[in-house]
Amino acid sequence: MKKSNITGWKDVFSFTFIQTIKSKAFIISFLITLVLSLFSIPLLNMIKGGGNTEDSPSPIQKVYINNETSLGSIDFKELKDKDKFSHINLETMKGNYEEIAKRIEEKETDSIILTIDEDEAQYSLTFIKSSKGSLKESDLEALSNEVSKQFEIYKRTALGISDEQLNMINAKIDTLVNFADTNGKEIIKEDTSISGAEYGFIYGLLFVLMMITTFASSQIAYSIVTEKSTRVIEYLLTSVRPLAIIVGKVLAMLSTVVIQIVSMLVLVFISNKLTSSLSSGSGKSVLSQYLPENIFGNLTIFNIVLCLIVVILGMIFYAILAGLTGATVSKLEEISEGLKLFTFTNLIGVYIALASCIVLMEAGINGFIIFSFLFPLSSPFILPGAILIGKASLPIVAASIGLQIIFIILLFKFVAKVYETLILHNGNTIKIKELFKISKTA
Incomplete structure (x- = not known):
């Protein structure tokens, strides 16, 4: 991909970013998100019956x-x-x-x-x-x-x-089965399965990441189709290259999502701090009562950065894919048809991640789990949670990030070949087979 192919992406980025944060939909959803984040811990504490109820007198007389x-x-x-x-x-x-x-x-x-x-x-x-x-x-x-x-x-x-x-009656009886190799040396098998609390944490994080990725990517697709159907795209093409449009839109949407995520995290931690200090004299963290015990040992700056890298790369991949599939459509009423490729790909990643959650709880780390950590479609959903509970090693995370980057580069090269044709296309929805034909002739 030549640098000249993305000339003008900064203009598209600025325009899209400003229009997005000024839109009523973004402002309303952002404010709702902030309010929910701020009141999330008090609500959780109230639902779970937290606070001073543990030491306060019983209402039973x-x-x-x-x-x-x-x-x-x-x-x-x-x-x-x-x-x-x-x-x-x-x-x-x-x-x-x-x-x-x-x-x-x-x-x-x-x-x-x-x-x-x-x-x-x-x-x-x-x-x-x-x-x-x-x-x-x-x-x-x-x-x-x-x-x-x-x-x-x-x-x-x-x-x-x-x-x-x-004590003798209630004494626990343990049965231990040891395995040995051909030399008689004991084979020690480590239990790598996760607890119910860890499963709930990974599942919840997976669901949130899926919603964020789907929402952000769909917005890019809708934006491109809207501009194509209203002829705005023809005006844009007088000053910027076609590929610059998708690059600018992806980065702009990614920036707005990152702002939302960071704001949510900051307010959740503030909410936790305030609730903890008000509900307990000891100031014990309310959040720590409902999260897996070992998560705080893995909640380091380094691990948080790794999680953000994995999430951001995943969002870039799915956003580019959504922008590509959105460009195959010329009318807003046909967008559901055009987004089939994106939806199908997204569901594959989500279902693999969901299956790996269950396997992790039942059997622990195995070949399928390693595959789900490395596979670029599923890793953005399952790997962040696995990192935070200490089930993903650094080499696996590094390999996963490397594979995500490779997939993004390959997708970008494909987009570079077909996007100019797609963005100028007006007519029936372009199918997957036609996309590959366009890439070969480009």
Whole structure:
């Protein structure tokens, strides 16, 4: 690709960038994104029931204990030693069950009934609350966890089981299968699978990257088709080369997306800092409660830069492809037909990345995972998350970046051959076979 072929790209870049950031659609979506980013951590904390609820007094005021076992009297008085439950009135049920249940439903809505049942070799603890009161399932869950611990102690004491005997009964039995080579040397197989939290993190990041890439690339395609259908493209071609149009548009759209991503990240971290300082006296990060534990060990400047490089290269590739397919269309109503190649290619990358998420959780690193890390269509979606949880080595990342650059260069060379013909074309949508014919004759 000669330098003269992209003469005027700076003018296209400036024009597209300014028009994009001045458009109502961009301003509205950008403001919505900023607001969501700023309030994301407080909303997450609220949904998950975070804040000071862990140490604050339980809203439960009274517990009626309905003991129907042969273990003897159980009063759970040890609950009084916990600040969270020290105010709760613990009362052994003496009246009629139905009457007390009715009273709780209509009047004592901050009270509950704890029923302890015995059925052959097992015990069950049942908590009943009013359907009209303000008590939540999370309130009962906090109390039930502590009651269950206390009940285990009561049960052991009643059955005369010592701590040593209990430890022996509950002792974990591990079965270890070792493999050896022909020389009898042990083959150590490392577990490289990911946890459910890590899977959720990679999947969420993959979804966000897919949405950003698809949106940005589609905007480029729509812009090119709009200019072709309104004859604006003919005016542009009087001062710039055809290939400069797609180069300028890709870089302009990429710049706006990078601005959005950086703004989102900055506001999320600010939101996390403010929420953490307001919701906890210790200032413990709220975000750290919901992200995989090992992500903060890999959240270095170097790894963040690597992730950005992978994402940016992926966006450049898909944006060029969208611009190419958009140029095959002459009318806005035909754009869905023209974007089939881009959509199909994008879906291949996304589905490979989704499959690799599942394989990572079930089987760990294998040949398919390495392929998904290296394949330029899927690596922009799966590799950033893998880097941040420490599942992608530096050589793999370097090789992936190298392959992305090679694919971008090859795509650019192809675009350089056909783009001038495409941008001046007015008529039916150009098919893939026709694109290759044009490239051979160019």
